[in-house]
Amino acid sequence: GADLADGSCAHPSIPGRVSPLLPANHVTMTKGTGLVHTAPAHGMEDYSVASHHQLPTDCLVDESGYFTEAAGPELKNKNVLEEGNEAVIKMLRAAGSLLKEEKYVHSYPYDWRTKKPMIIRASKQWFVNTANVKAAAQDALKKVKVIPTSAVNRMLEMLDRRTFWCISRQRCWGVP
Numbered sequence: 801g802a803d804l805a806d807g808s809c810a811h812p813s814i815p816g817r818v819s820p821l822l823p824a825n826h827v828t829m830t831k832g833t834g835l836v837h838t839a840p841a842h843g844m845e846d847y848s849v850a851s852h853h854q855l856p857t858d859c860l861v862d863e864s865g866y867f868t869e870a871a872g873p874e875l876k877n878k879n880v881l882e883e884g885n886e887a888v889i890k891m892l893r894a895a896g897s898l899l900k901e902e903k904y905v906h907s908y909p910y911d912w913r914t915k916k917p918m919i920i921r922a923s924k925q926w927f928v929n930t931a932n933v934k935a936a937a938q939d940a941l942k943k944v945k946v947i948p949t950s951a952v953n954r955m956l957e958m959l960d961r962r963t964f965w966c967i968s969r970q971r972c973w974g975v976p
Contacts, residue, residue, distance in 0.1 A: 812897045813872060813888065824849045843920035859922045881908075881917060934959060 804821045811817035822838065826845040840850030841859035850857055860871040867875035867884055874891055878884040892898035908917035938959050946952045 811877070813891050820853070820855075822849060822853055836951060842920050847922070857922050861919060861921050863921075865919050880919060934962065 805823060807821040808818045809821065811819050813890060819837075824838070824845070826849075836854075838846045840847045840855055840857040842861075847857060849855075858870065860868050860881055862868050865879055865881060867871075867878050867880060869876050875887055878887050889898065889901060893901075906917075909920070910916065911918050924963055938956055941952065941955060941959065946955070
């Protein structure tokens with residue numbers, strides 16, 4: 801790893817784009833090769849590395865799980881978990897950049913409601929850090945009928961420990 805530090809490589813599908821090789825504490829030999837791609841818009845660990853190195857958090861996937869125009873014409877409007885995977889493999893193969901291909905069952909998080917894999921992606925949000933929001937949330941929770949009732953105190957304590965609040969409409973159906 802130290803031999804690769806401060807190096808760079810050409811992006812496999814975006815001509816002219818250079819990606820830096822960066823150290824990351826979450827990459828270990830027990831979790832893979834120790835050399836992985838970073839997708840700052842698709843996971844907390846990658847976002848932390850990108851933030852530390854002041855990298856952009858480009859998100860090439862829309863809210864419905866399809867590649868955006870920024871991903872390029874070969875990928876645009878393809879579902880990332882379906883035909884998008886095959887398109888990426890074809891692109892890598894055509895560029896002579898595919899070293900190995902094998903079937904792998906990825907450990908995606910699954911939506912408890914639909915039982916389908918979820919894609920973690922960055923979205924536009926705003927954050928607040930005020931006692932007024934916290935107090936309003938706790939007051940509102942006290943008016944909600946919670947089953948079992950013993951969970952109310954645990955939820956109130958969790959709300960009390962929150963330092964930042966993300967106001968978001970990412971899930972129109974709520975949470976379990």
